[in-house]
Amino acid sequence: DAGVTQSPTHLIKTRGQHVTLRCSPISGHKSVSWYQQVLGQGPQFIFQYYEKEERGRGNFPDRFSARQFPNYSSELNVNALLLGDSALYLCASSLLAGNTGELFFGEGSRLTVL
């Protein structure tokens, strides 16, 4: 079975641009979470979606937004990119919405903002 898949794997943008990152969860998983991992640090929670509804939001500005589609895939959008947005963006899926069970992470989308 396929794991969590993310695209693109790498991308380069310039300041002020917009980016869309995509995630397909493991088949049957209805919960998708997004994390930002700056080089040398642990992942930081951005959003959680379950059954197409936002279930949680981390301490990120409104430039960050996300949505979940009927097939449970998800997009993370970041507007007006800043240099500090350069990071590995991780998507994780799980069967349940709560703090139970494992989070299955994808390999991430590495964003570089110049």
Next chain:
Amino acid sequence: GESVGLHLPTLSVQEGDNSIINCAYSNSASDYFIWYKQESGKGPQFIIDIRSNMDKRQGQRVTVLLNKTVKHLSLQIAATQPGDSAVYFCAENRGYGQNFVFGPGTRLSVLP
């Protein structure tokens, strides 16, 4: 501010020895903890979890210990192997959804 941190940023062990990775957390309301392993170029991989109503949980070659009195979490890896070389993160959940707070990580290097 509140954070999940680690005592040792790097740890080197001989192959076959046991490894102990430590983690301190500051929020006594946290009720669920997970240890993740992250290899270079990959996403974090679940190792083992523990709830706050337990003080010990064992898996295959791994044991997690939770000391709520001093807000300390540890991961013990028995008979460390070269494939265990990675960065290890502890993560705490403060009671809702999947808003996990990750520590900064410890790099484990296994020496031949």
